[in-house]
Every structure is written in structure tokens, then in C-alpha cells.
Amino acid sequence: MTPIAKIFPIYKVQHDALISAWGDITVVYQVSLPDIFTLSGADYETFHQSFIRAIRVLPKHSIFHKKDVYTRQKYAGSGTEQSFLADAAERHFSGRQYLDHVCYILLTKKAEDRKACSSALSGLMRKSIVPKQLTDAKLFPAFLEKTGQFERILSDSGLIGLRKLSGDELAGTADQAGLLESYCFNLGAGERPVIKDVHLKERLQVGDQIGQLFTLGDAEDLPALCGSRIDYGKYSTDRTRFSVGFTSGLGLLLDCDHTYNQYIFIEDAQKTLKGLEAKKRRLQSLSAYSRENAIARDATNDFLNEAISQARLPVKAHFNVIAWTDDRERLQEIRNQVSSAMAQIGATAKQESDGAGQIWWSGIPGNAADFPMNDSFDTFLEQATCFLNLESNYSSDPPESGIRFCDRLSGKPVYADLFDAPREKGITSNMGMLVCGTSGGGKSMTVNHILRTLYDQGAHCVTVDIGGSYKGLCELVGGYYFTYEESNPIQFNPFYLPEGQTLDTEKKESLKALLVTLWKQEDQALIRSEYVALSNALSGYYRHLAERTELFPCFDTFYEYLENEYTEVLKAHKVRDIDFDMGSFLYVLRPYYKGGEFDYLLNARENLDLLGQRFVVIELDQIKEHPILFPVVTLIVMEMFLSKMRKLKGIRKVLTVDEAWKAIANSGMAGFLQYAFKTIRKFNGVPVVVTQELDDLISSPIIKDAIINNADIKIMMDMRKFMHKFDKLQDTLGLSDKAKTILLSVNKDNREIFVDIGGQVMKVYKNELCAEEYLAFTTEGRERVRVQQAAIEHGSMQQGIIALAAESRERSGERSERSPKTSNLQSINKKSENHENNPFNAAA
Incomplete structure (x- = not known):
């Protein structure tokens, strides 16, 4: 040798x-x-x-x-201790x-x-x-x-x-x-x-x-x-x-x-x-x-x-x-x-x-x-x-700033920074995100996964939903979940101020907007004297609370203040009914006072610290057609998010509107959506709109003009069923021919999603979830019921998911040594032996 x-x-x-x-x-x-x-x-x-x-x-x-x-x-893996779902993954x-x-x-x-x-x-x-x-x-x-x-x-x-x-x-x-x-x-x-x-x-x-x-x-x-x-x-x-x-x-x-x-x-x-x-x-x-x-x-x-x-x-x-x-x-x-x-x-x-x-x-x-x-x-x-070989594996961003997806070939986890890195590189100018996919295509699973990751990274997440897609995740992270049920109707308390906060101008303006919404119809104007009277009433009410510390701030005590103390104030100042009709005002607001039809709506005693709570979901399915409740609730949501946006400096805020955007737009809140997509990036905010119908994207001026133009991040699911009418969608979204080709290759059976960042970075990922993540995010009716029952049986959502995941693995015979059942690489190599199934066609 x-x-x-x-x-x-x-x-x-x-x-x-x-x-x-x-x-x-x-x-x-x-x-x-x-x-x-x-x-x-x-x-x-x-x-x-x-x-x-x-x-x-x-x-x-x-x-x-x-x-x-x-x-x-x-x-x-990363080897670092993380949250329950991240560790399971x-x-x-x-x-x-x-x-x-x-x-x-x-x-x-x-x-x-x-x-x-x-x-x-x-x-x-x-x-x-x-x-x-x-x-x-x-x-x-x-x-x-x-x-x-x-x-x-x-x-x-x-x-x-x-x-x-x-x-x-x-x-x-x-x-x-x-x-x-x-x-x-x-x-x-x-x-x-x-x-x-x-x-x-x-x-x-x-x-x-x-x-x-x-x-x-x-x-x-x-x-x-x-x-x-x-x-x-x-x-x-x-x-x-x-x-x-x-x-x-x-x-x-x-x-x-x-x-x-x-x-x-x-x-x-x-x-x-x-x-x-x-x-x-x-x-x-x-x-x-x-x-x-x-x-x-x-x-x-x-x-x-x-x-x-x-x-x-x-x-x-x-x-x-x-x-x-x-x-x-x-x-x-x-x-x-x-x-x-x-x-x-x-x-x-x-x-x-x-x-x-x-x-x-x-x-x-x-x-x-x-x-x-x-x-x-x-x-x-x-x-x-x-x-010459011209390609390599999927690149990966740092886990602390990225969302975990998987590559298309082997299912190896890779991290995609959708928000910070693209702006630093000049690829995007905003952080608006549009998620579109057909029913069953994986939209809610994907958005749940993104929100969970952002929450783990310290973000505040506010989600407006129709359909209950985020209930499992909200309960798992200990968030506030607002929904309307006959036995437990939706409740807020916009008059509550957490300890250490005072009535600032922004809070006062949001409360005035709420009172005007309750009082007047859309075609009724607010005159100057009424505006001044409402401002004085709110200032007087919070001074009254400071003097009477036994009173709990809520609509009931505000109504009582108006009926008693503030009425005397108006008389002392000789305010005429033509300038501010207190009787009419109290009569219109009477249904929201105790004993009234909607006395539960503004008098909540729980889930009060909306500013400090990092995960809030408002589910509107039962009230989306209600002429009274829906406008009030959407106004409260708007006020809550604007408060987070302006007061939580240096913290990421995420506003997600899943399917509810149509109802919000129809109730006169289109301006808020436009404002959100154009402005909240300046406050480290991420606006997200999730939609299902292709026609919604094509026909809605709100989506087209306000959202698409200000959503540099687009996530789309399998669109092959729309292949023959894809041109309108392509034109509406401003997709290039390259993006069209990549998007039409997405296969929902492989849990694939298409991500377009600023029209420059276009990539298909797998959104593969572990059993625990799937159970936390599932929107399938029977599975959701099983998860809720397991949570009750085992004492918490986390313990219920752990039990169901273990049961699922035991039933499927899964072992701790995991690998994909059949990787894409193996499939390709098997298919290549048969000319008819050859994934490669003739050379260019």
C-alpha cells in the first residue's frame, strides 16, 4: 500500500x-x-x-x-425548549x-x-x-x-x-x-x-x-x-x-x-x-x-x-x-x-x-x-x-423569525420569514397577507399554524372569524374567545380600563363612536352640541368613578351616571333638548342597560384586559346578520386593535379576518379594512384576510383595491379546479406567468401551499403538521367535537390533545423512529422506471 x-x-x-x-x-x-x-x-x-x-x-x-x-x-431539530405544539412538531x-x-x-x-x-x-x-x-x-x-x-x-x-x-x-x-x-x-x-x-x-x-x-x-x-x-x-x-x-x-x-x-x-x-x-x-x-x-x-x-x-x-x-x-x-x-x-x-x-x-x-x-x-x-x-446543475435544497431562515413549513421533496422542515427579511431586502413594502383557497384546501390549518408561530414569537393576535376555526388554538394558548350562544351570549366591556391606564383621547373617541353607533342610524348626522355633550359625559363619568371606587366601570354604571348626575349637569348648564335630547338618548340606549334585551353586551365582568391579552378571537357566525349586535361588535374589535396598535410599541400585532371580511365590509367597516392594510405596517402590524371564493376576489372592489394592492404576501392553495378560468384570477392578483405555473402545480393531497412574496419570491411548501397540531387546528366537525370532549375528560385542551394523539399513533402503529411513508424522491425514482410515468418530458 x-x-x-x-x-x-x-x-x-x-x-x-x-x-x-x-x-x-x-x-x-x-x-x-x-x-x-x-x-x-x-x-x-x-x-x-x-x-x-x-x-x-x-x-x-x-x-x-x-x-x-x-x-x-x-x-x-433545533434542540431548544419551545411551546407544547412546537415541541410536538x-x-x-x-x-x-x-x-x-x-x-x-x-x-x-x-x-x-x-x-x-x-x-x-x-x-x-x-x-x-x-x-x-x-x-x-x-x-x-x-x-x-x-x-x-x-x-x-x-x-x-x-x-x-x-x-x-x-x-x-x-x-x-x-x-x-x-x-x-x-x-x-x-x-x-x-x-x-x-x-x-x-x-x-x-x-x-x-x-x-x-x-x-x-x-x-x-x-x-x-x-x-x-x-x-x-x-x-x-x-x-x-x-x-x-x-x-x-x-x-x-x-x-x-x-x-x-x-x-x-x-x-x-x-x-x-x-x-x-x-x-x-x-x-x-x-x-x-x-x-x-x-x-x-x-x-x-x-x-x-x-x-x-x-x-x-x-x-x-x-x-x-x-x-x-x-x-x-x-x-x-x-x-x-x-x-x-x-x-x-x-x-x-x-x-x-x-x-x-x-x-x-x-x-x-x-x-x-x-x-x-x-x-x-x-x-x-x-x-x-x-x-x-x-451544469442549477438548483439546490430549499433555503431556510432562522427559526426564531420564520414560519415552519416543509420542502416539496423530502418533507424536511424549513423556515420562511414572511415579514421582516423580505422588507429588509426590499422585496416587499408592507406586511399585508392574503390567504385564498377552496373549502377543504387547508386555509384554516395554514393560518392557525402561522398564528401559533407568531404567538410563540411574542406577537399579539386578534382574529375575527366566521365558522369557529380558531377555537382549539385559542383555548390551548389560554386566549379570550368571544362568541354568541343563547346560553352564553357574547360579552364585552369597552368602559373597563386596566390598572394603570387612564381615559386618553383615543379611548374617549372610540367610546363616543360606540355610543353614536348605538344611538343614531347611519343616515343621521351628529351635530356639534351632541358631540360636546358626549365628551363631557365620558369625562364626568370617569371622574365619578374615581370618587366612587366601589362602582364597577361598565355600561350599567355609565347609564346610571347619565340618568342621575349628568342630567343635573345639563340642567345646570341650561342645555336645551334641541342641542342634546337626553330623554331620547337614554331611551335608545335602554336595551343595553340591565334588564334590557342586550344588557349582556357591554357589561362583561370577565375577559376584560383585551390590551394585555395576546390571543383574542371574535367569532361572528351567529350574529353576522344581526342589525344591532354586529355593528357594535365590529366597532369594539376595531377599537381594541387600534388600541393595541398604538400602545404596544415594538410588539408585532396581527389582525386576521377570516371570511368575516364580507360581513364587515357590508356593515360599513370597509374603511377600517382599507385603513388597516395601508397603515398598520407602520406600527409593526400584520393584516391578514382569508377568503374562500374565487368570485369574491374577482368581483369585490374592497378585496381588489384595498387588500390585494396592499398585500405583498399571498398564500394560495390548490387552484387546479379553476385552471380554465384562471386568467381573471391571475389578472386580479397581478400574478406573473411564472407564478401561475408554480401555483397550478400545487397539490392539496400533499398539503402543499403556494407562497408569493412581493411578486419576486414564489415557492411551494408543504404544510405538514404533527398529530398534536392537527388536532389543535382541525375544523372538521366530528374531530372538533372529539377534541372538545377529550379536553373536558382530561381536564385541559393540552391534555386532551396529548391523549388523542397517543391514541391515534397507537391505532396507526406509528413508532418513534419516524420517516415519510413514501417520499417524493422514492416515488420519482420508482416512476422513472416506467416511461409512461416519467416525470421528465423531452428536453427543451
Whole structure:
């Protein structure tokens, strides 16, 4: 066995670059790619052209090596103590398998006197690492200038981020493996260094990991057509073509540990063309003896014509997949998976055996110049870049500021910051949110989940609902739930002031607005003298309470103050009935005084601290048509939220109107909705409107003009049933064709939702919930009754949910070691074996 130190091709790491034993210089970038399933066909073409422009600036005798490393990992969770539902979700997702992805771009400048390697000549066979030449002092700065241009061109596309690796990240430290160790010993990024045996003769094996190498290194094995994108049939419809990257099947859609290597060799273009001219002449002279020579002559001639006429850059290219497993029984399965993935783009996989060790050796970071060039093929840069992987896993924001969803592939939890990060980046200008979906599409589940997360993050949540969708969550977090029942009618107390608060101008104005609503009809005007009389009455009432501390502030004591003390005040000031008719005023307000028809409405003795309560739900289903109760209740809701908005500085406030917006708008509260969506962002407020009917969005001026125009965040459910009348919805919401394509790929059976942030970030997430979350949020009638009964039986909502969740798991046979029943990755790989179910269509 040869000690690796004796033949290792990397001489040193210096100035954050790799220097090979031959004097080759390599600069390494870690790359951030766009999230898979988020790009349109135009985005792929833009990305493709950016790579072409960037690679063109590299000097001759350069090598572009893109390395995409995919390793299976298990989701470990945050490890921090959280709320009941958040902890239950962490246990649910713990151990969930997903394919981790790390991408690097390695730019190598070969030494000027470097001999081309082949299968017969390789640095692997050298006995000494003494370099043949010393590097030129001017060479390194000149190469860095070119790599800087390369980096700027790609970064300016807005689709990719590059970060140059430091010396420690390349070579590693005592505690953390660097890029060199990670490659040589198959270690994950950031793992501790571990030395493993490497076998290259009989087999490709690193430690207990067995590798299989599949190459695209011969023009005969390549697809007849290639492009920047390819149709993905699984998410396409008869009206939309869903795009993924041309080689996505060799990336995240290949469900095994593997590395996808992409090499593009930039040689001397003029020398290459001169060599092809000589080859064409030889074939011309031999064409009379063989039809194959004539065909090869014509192909060479076409290649030369295209190179000259369209200013193409001729390059050599090679692409390979190295798949790893520690289970010998999976070797055939992996072989089938890789072969199928290559067949999806029209290519033929060639499994390397004898040359596998040499190709693996040349893949050592900084050793690309050792690649055996007889395993590469001639092509143009435009075609070579079609085989670059352009996508990565879903990015995730910090858990403390994001909403937990899951990616579409594996169901791995990811966090999406819908409110703060987009505004900081200039993607959105407000935090208004519109949620739209059909009945049963998952709207309420999604909004419940968002509200629970925001509540856990410290927000105050006020929800106006029709249908009781938030009762379980409200009870679970100990919030106030207001609803109308014959046995327990809805009750408020707008006259109550929590300890430490006084009657300020805003509170006085809201109480006056309430009294006017109770007193006058919409077509009756309030004259100046009546306004002054109401102001004086409220001021006098609270002075009266300060003097009579035994009195409880409520409508009853206010009415008694008006009837007794304030009547005398008006007489003393000789106020005429024409200026303020106290008799009429008391008569109209009499139904709200004790013994009256609505004496319960404004005299509540419980749930009084609405300003301090962080979760409040007002359920209006029973009173939405009531001419008296509904206007009063909506006015109280408005006053409550405005009070929170102005007094709770630095705290997020969330106003959610679920289906009730139609009733609110019809009762003259349209102005409040407009005001909320336009203004509360200035007070760290988040207005949310939830609607079900498509026609509501299209026909309502309130929704269209006030809400949609000020809702930079749109969350939508499965809209495929509206596919053939989607144009009106698209026009109303201002959705782009890209958004339309992504939205129509949503499948409610997979619990998917579409999120559009500012018209710039469009992504589909899964809203997967654990059993506890589902039981807390469910709106299905029978399940809701079971949850309420369990809460009564076990003493609390939390204990009831715990018991039902345990019962559900026991019934379904669920074990603590959780993983998806059938992941999308497994489904795709199974389907790819059948041409009729192939998720990929013909290349673009």
C-alpha cells in the first residue's frame, strides 16, 4: 500500500488557494444556488447565459470544475425548549431523512508546461511531489483578477451566491475537516477529521463506503438535444409547462449519496480549431474509402462552421456521477437509479471500472489538471453549460423569525420569514397577507399554524372569524374567545380600563363612536352640541368613578351616571333638548342597560384586559346578520386593535379576518379594512384576510383595491379546479406567468401551499403538521367535537390533545423512529422506471 502523503497531488495551501505539485493554482468557491422548483424557463435561460459569460472570461488552459455533493442526513431539530405544539412538531420531524446538498466551484489555472494527462499518464503514478517548475510571481494576481470577474458576472445575475473558501476551510483544522479531507475520506461538511483507507485498484472504496462511477465522457453517449431546462411532467398541467434544470435528475432528484462532477476544460481555441481543420482534411482524403469517414468529415465541418460563424468557444467537457453506499446489496439498485436518471435526459450511462480510480483521483480539489483527457469530449461552451446543475435544497431562515413549513421533496422542515427579511431586502413594502383557497384546501390549518408561530414569537393576535376555526388554538394558548350562544351570549366591556391606564383621547373617541353607533342610524348626522355633550359625559363619568371606587366601570354604571348626575349637569348648564335630547338618548340606549334585551353586551365582568391579552378571537357566525349586535361588535374589535396598535410599541400585532371580511365590509367597516392594510405596517402590524371564493376576489372592489394592492404576501392553495378560468384570477392578483405555473402545480393531497412574496419570491411548501397540531387546528366537525370532549375528560385542551394523539399513533402503529411513508424522491425514482410515468418530458 502506497502512503498517500508520498503521491498526494496538492503541494500546499497558500493565499487561500490550492497549489498542486505541478504548479497548478486553484481557487475554490462555495456556491449558493436557487431553490429547486422555484425557477421559470426564462430564469433557467438567464442562469445559463450567466455561466457562459462567466466561463468565457477565464484564461486559456483553465479548468472549470463544479462539484455538487449530496449526502443523506437526518433532521435533528433545533434542540431548544419551545411551546407544547412546537415541541410536538420537533419530535414528529426528528429523524426525517433528506438529501443534503453542498456545491463548490473550483477554478484551476494549469501550469504552462503541464503535460496533458491520459489514462496512461497521471499524477497518481508519480513517485515524488517535487514540482517541475516554480510558479510565476505574476501568474497568481492575473488569475485572481479573472476569477474576480467570473465571480462578479455570476453574482450580478441575482440567482447565485459565491463565497471564496479560506485556507482553513480548504486544508482543515484539528477540529474540523477541510475540503481536501472531506473529499478524500467522504466526510460531511464541518465533520471532525477521520482518516480512512482508500482503495483504488480492484474497486473504488473509501472506508466502508463503496463507490460506483458513471460517466458522460463520450459524445456517442450524450443526448441528441440539450437545453438549460427540461419539462417536469409531475408538476405540469395541460396549460402550463413546469421547468426544472436539465440535469436535476442527477442532482436532488437522485435519491442516494452521490457527487455530481462537471468539468469544462478551456484550452487554446485557435489551436483546437486548427487541429480540427487538419482532422477534417484527413477525413476528406479517406472519405472515399468509408461512409463513416464521410459522415465524420461532415460533422467536423459543421462544427468548424458553427464555431466561426457564431463565435462559439470550443471546449472539452466531462461529467460524472460517483454514487456511494455502505450496503453492498444496494449496489444494483443505485446502478438502476443512476442509469434511469441519465436516461431521463436522453443520455447513456457508462459505468467506469478500470478508470474509476484515476477519475476519482483527479477529482481531488486542486487536481483537476490531472484529469485523463481521453475521457472528455469536444463541444461548445453553450452545450457544455447545459449539463451544469442549477438548483439546490430549499433555503431556510432562522427559526426564531420564520414560519415552519416543509420542502416539496423530502418533507424536511424549513423556515420562511414572511415579514421582516423580505422588507429588509426590499422585496416587499408592507406586511399585508392574503390567504385564498377552496373549502377543504387547508386555509384554516395554514393560518392557525402561522398564528401559533407568531404567538410563540411574542406577537399579539386578534382574529375575527366566521365558522369557529380558531377555537382549539385559542383555548390551548389560554386566549379570550368571544362568541354568541343563547346560553352564553357574547360579552364585552369597552368602559373597563386596566390598572394603570387612564381615559386618553383615543379611548374617549372610540367610546363616543360606540355610543353614536348605538344611538343614531347611519343616515343621521351628529351635530356639534351632541358631540360636546358626549365628551363631557365620558369625562364626568370617569371622574365619578374615581370618587366612587366601589362602582364597577361598565355600561350599567355609565347609564346610571347619565340618568342621575349628568342630567343635573345639563340642567345646570341650561342645555336645551334641541342641542342634546337626553330623554331620547337614554331611551335608545335602554336595551343595553340591565334588564334590557342586550344588557349582556357591554357589561362583561370577565375577559376584560383585551390590551394585555395576546390571543383574542371574535367569532361572528351567529350574529353576522344581526342589525344591532354586529355593528357594535365590529366597532369594539376595531377599537381594541387600534388600541393595541398604538400602545404596544415594538410588539408585532396581527389582525386576521377570516371570511368575516364580507360581513364587515357590508356593515360599513370597509374603511377600517382599507385603513388597516395601508397603515398598520407602520406600527409593526400584520393584516391578514382569508377568503374562500374565487368570485369574491374577482368581483369585490374592497378585496381588489384595498387588500390585494396592499398585500405583498399571498398564500394560495390548490387552484387546479379553476385552471380554465384562471386568467381573471391571475389578472386580479397581478400574478406573473411564472407564478401561475408554480401555483397550478400545487397539490392539496400533499398539503402543499403556494407562497408569493412581493411578486419576486414564489415557492411551494408543504404544510405538514404533527398529530398534536392537527388536532389543535382541525375544523372538521366530528374531530372538533372529539377534541372538545377529550379536553373536558382530561381536564385541559393540552391534555386532551396529548391523549388523542397517543391514541391515534397507537391505532396507526406509528413508532418513534419516524420517516415519510413514501417520499417524493422514492416515488420519482420508482416512476422513472416506467416511461409512461416519467416525470421528465423531452428536453427543451
